Amino acid sequence: MAEVKLFGFWPSPFTRRVIWALKLKGVDYDYMEEDLPHNKSSLLLKYNPVHKMTPVLLHGGKPIAESLFILEYIDEVWPHNPLLPEDAYERSVARFWAKFIEEKTRPMWEFFHEFGQEQQKKIEFNMEILRTIEEHGLGDKKFFGGDVIGIADLVFGMVIHMLAPMAEVVGVKFIEADSFPRLHAWVKNFSEQPVIKDNFPDYNRVLEFLKIRREYYATLSQHNH
Amino acid sequence: MAEAEAVVKLLGAWLSPYCYRVIWALKLKAIPYEYIEEDLSAKSPLLLQSNPVHKKVPVLIHDGKPISESTVILRYIEEIWPHNPSLPTDPYDKAVALFWIKFADDKSPSISKLYRSDGEEQQQAAKECSEMLEAMEEQGLIEGKKFFGGDEINMVDIAFCSVAHWLGVIEEFAGLKILEPHRFPKLSSWIQNFKSVPVIKENLPHRDKMIALLKRRREVLLASKSN
Numbered sequence: 001m002a003e004v005k006l007f008g009f010w011p012s013p014f015t016r017r018v019i020w021a022l023k024l025k026g027v028d029y030d031y032m033e034e035d036l037p038h039n040k041s042s043l044l045l046k047y048n049p050v051h052k053m054t055p056v057l058l059h060g061g062k063p064i065a066e067s068l069f070i071l072e073y074i075d076e077v078w079p080h081n082p083l084l085p086e087d088a089y090e091r092s093v094a095r096f097w098a099k100f101i102e103e104k105t106r107p108m109w110e111f112f113h114e115f116g117q118e119q120q121k122k123i124e125f126n127m128e129i130l131r132t133i134e135e136h137g138l139g140d141k142k143f144f145g146g147d148v149i150g151i152a153d154l155v156f157g158m159v160i161h162m163l164a165p166m167a168e169v170v171g172v173k174f175i176e177a178d179s180f181p182r183l184h185a186w187v188k189n190f191s192e193q194p195v196i197k198d199n200f201p202d203y204n205r206v207l208e209f210l211k212i213r214r215e216y217y218a219t220l221s222q223h224n225h
Numbered sequence: 226m227a228e229a230e231a232v233v234k235l236l237g238a239w240l241s242p243y244c245y246r247v248i249w250a251l252k253l254k255a256i257p258y259e260y261i262e263e264d265l266s267a268k269s270p271l272l273l274q275s276n277p278v279h280k281k282v283p284v285l286i287h288d289g290k291p292i293s294e295s296t297v298i299l300r301y302i303e304e305i306w307p308h309n310p311s312l313p314t315d316p317y318d319k320a321v322a323l324f325w326i327k328f329a330d331d332k333s334p335s336i337s338k339l340y341r342s343d344g345e346e347q348q349q350a351a352k353e354c355s356e357m358l359e360a361m362e363e364q365g366l367i368e369g370k371k372f373f374g375g376d377e378i379n380m381v382d383i384a385f386c387s388v389a390h391w392l393g394v395i396e397e398f399a400g401l402k403i404l405e406p407h408r409f410p411k412l413s414s415w416i417q418n419f420k421s422v423p424v425i426k427e428n429l430p431h432r433d434k435m436i437a438l439l440k441r442r443r444e445v446l447l448a449s450k451s452n
Contacts, residue, residue, distance in 0.1 A: 064317070
């Protein structure tokens with residue numbers, strides 16, 4: 001069997017979704033932790049020269065970058081427990097939402113860099129995005145993938161292990177039972193999935209990591225005023 | 226007798242490179258379709274209903290079912306009509322192609338920023354464009370290969386449409402020169418080859434019409450910024 005290696009960054013949702021995909025399909029792999037952002041390995045720079053970012057999957061010595069396409073690659077090479085539906089139209093819907101959530105991911109973290117009024121604006125922005133996702137993306141389904149988790153679910157997982165701890169550090173809450181009932185149910189259902197629940201980054205470790213970042217942003221913000 | 230409803234409809238806007246991606250994909254596979262030009266200042270109920278999340282073109286409607294986002298549309302077309310394939314079938318080669326298609330998606334907005342901004346903002350956009358072109362020249366294009374797709378164009382070539390046509394027109398309009406042939410020899414060849422492909426050549430917006438619209442848009446944008 002060809003060797004599979006994953007270059008990743010432990011708190012990053014872009015890495016985490018690949019870990020979930022590999023584990024859901026029972027694929028053996030070696031994990032190489034990258035010391036981001038300042039100490040990237042020479043292998044990472046060699047395998048992703050355009051973006052120099054994690055995650056990068058190496059299969060039989062050949063590198064693949066961009067987490068969404070790593071997921072599609074994994075899905076194609078190991079087709080059991082599929083991440084994408086069979087029907088072409090349903091696949092286009094899944095890709096649309098995976099892309100939408102992916103594109104909103106970093107913007108949804110911007111509130112964490114901001115303070116005061118700017119922060120409030122970004123928080124409201126997040127609420128708008130979550131409303132769109134709940135109404136148009138998830139709807140009445142259990143998962144974005146329907147009855148089973150799919151690619152869009154793996155991408156949305158960041159709300160649990162990155163957005164939630166960021167919100168906790170700042171002192172706000174995004175997905176609550178009364179404001180986003182369907183997303184709230186999704187969080188519970190997704191977190192209880194066997195492979196998912198055993199493979200979250202350690203919450204407290206993420207919290208500590210984020211607290212240091214928040215202090216850094218606070219210092220920057222003071223110097224800018 | 227009632228006219229048969231077109232099975233494939235495309236909602237588009239004549240200036241949008243994202244719409245041309247879909248037009249070319251449909252024409253390269255000889256798929257008949259009905260084209261509906263949208264007035265983006267007065268979007269039709271059909272558009273708003275078909276793409277409630279983004280309210281943007283292009284939207285493909287197949288058997289009444291809408292698909293939005295040009296690259297999602299291209300993947301759908303590829304899967305429903307697999308003849309004249311526009312993506313490699315090998316999973317690894319496909320992943321590499323998808324990487325470059327996303328790169329094109331992520332970096333192309335810098336091109337339209339060139340006419341939408343001035344001063345420092347425009348300089349920043351020019352820098353971003355230059356970096357995009359460098360990556361294409363150094364990492365994307367392979368010496369001796371006519372297209373990203375090899376001897377024939379594929380989805381990657383189509384995804385870089387903004388570089389092939391829109392960039393040149395916008396550069397001319399804005400009085401900039403970023404894509405210098407001596408700096409980007411492979412890219413310059415690629416553009417010539419790409420625009421010689423009959424389906425592409427016969428389906429490109431006209432430079433004069435583009436410049437007239439860009440001029441109007443820029444005036445409106447800069448006026449609203451100063452208010």
